[in-house]
Amino acid sequence: MQTFTNQDITDYYDHTEPHYRQWWKMEDSMGLHYGVWGPTTKTLSEAILNTNSRLAEMGKISPSDKILDAGCGVGGSSIFLAKKYGCRVAGITLSERQVRTATSFSEKKGVAHLASFAKQDYTNTHFPDNHFDVAWAIESMQTATDKSLFFKEIKRVLKPGGRLLIADVFKKGDWKIAETPVMQTMLNGWAMSDILSIAQLEKTAEKHNFALAQNRDVSLEIIPSIKQYYRFAWLGMIGTKWYNLFHDATYFSKTHYKTGFAQYKGWKRGLWEYRLLSMVNDE
Numbered sequence: 218m219q220t221f222t223n224q225d226i227t228d229y230y231d232h233t234e235p236h237y238r239q240w241w242k243m244e245d246s247m248g249l250h251y252g253v254w255g256p257t258t259k260t261l262s263e264a265i266l267n268t269n270s271r272l273a274e275m276g277k278i279s280p281s282d283k284i285l286d287a288g289c290g291v292g293g294s295s296i297f298l299a300k301k302y303g304c305r306v307a308g309i310t311l312s313e314r315q316v317r318t319a320t321s322f323s324e325k326k327g328v329a330h331l332a333s334f335a336k337q338d339y340t341n342t343h344f345p346d347n348h349f350d351v352a353w354a355i356e357s358m359q360t361a362t363d364k365s366l367f368f369k370e371i372k373r374v375l376k377p378g379g380r381l382l383i384a385d386v387f388k389k390g391d392w393k394i395a396e397t398p399v400m401q402t403m404l405n406g407w408a409m410s411d412i413l414s415i416a417q418l419e420k421t422a423e424k425h426n427f428a429l430a431q432n433r434d435v436s437l438e439i440i441p442s443i444k445q446y447y448r449f450a451w452l453g454m455i456g457t458k459w460y461n462l463f464h465d466a467t468y469f470s471k472t473h474y475k476t477g478f479a480q481y482k483g484w485k486r487g488l489w490e491y492r493l494l495s496m497v498n499d500e
């Protein structure tokens with residue numbers, strides 16, 4: 218199994234931010250995740266924002282909640298939560314570049330007094346014990362090579378009875394990463410080593426006294442996002458090959474477009490699914 222250091226993960230996000238800006242409507246949606254489509258959704262940006270809405274509804278977010286956005290990317294969810302609910306949100310990421318981008322987005326959106334951003338590792342944060350009402354993790358938890366380190370630290374900083382909200386890709390079926398090249402290309406291209414299935418995740422969470430409260434399989438609702446990412450991969454491939462003729466591109470910027478093909482092939486083969494989860498921090 219290929220493993221990634223925090224520096225590798227930082228490099229991935231730093232080197233691919235221009236791709237997200239160009240292809241994933243980053244300026245509009247400020248989200249680096251799959252969009253969940255509903256009956257009235259018309260654009261990718263709306264779908265990306267809809268992932269936030271769906272998760273916030275599941276978590277019954279209220280204005281008094283103090284929220285940790287664990288793996289905040291460029292701040293889209295934190296800004297959404299601050300703007301829509303008036304919550305205080307602390308967004309953390311491994312990338313200093315993302316901290317700068319998120320801070321400038323939150324200033325532009327007028328919520329810098331509510332949403333703040335810092336470079337911190339979600340497996341070892343500087344926050345005090347029992348500090349947050351909600352921990353929020355969209356497509357960040359599965360990046361941890363050892364998922365139990367994520368749960369251990371989230372347990373520490375969440376108040377008893379606090380909610381952990383997760384949106385992420387999950388392993389489907391009985392494949393092993395070492396024997397599944399298409400999933401290696403998809404996950405390793407995103408600086409991820411491997412992903413858990415929902416059953417494996419539940420077991421890991423239980424060890425840290427998290428109880429799964431809600432579990433929604435929204436795989437069908439992200440299909441338009443999967444297909445859009447696949448189409449962008451073709452354009453990305455042409456752009457990347459052209460760019461590489463004149464520049465010495467880095468590993469992640471060279472290989473990123475391949476994740477678009479691999480996530481599509483992996484989904485067609487039924488190797489992964491997408492879920493929204495809410496968990497409760499039991500005593």
Ligand SMILES: C[S@@+](CC[C@H](N)C(=O)[O-])C[C@H]1O[C@@H](n2cnc3c(N)ncnc32)[C@H](O)[C@@H]1O
Pocket residue numbers: 226230247248249250287288289290291292293294309310311312315337338339340354355356357360361
């Ligand atoms: C796919 S992006 C998702 C960003 C954001 N949640 C969103 O939905 O737009 C994954 C994020 O997780 C962060 N991340 C991964 N491992 C982390 C860790 N150990 N500590 C803090 N952040 C981490 C990355 O820096 C990145 O910001």
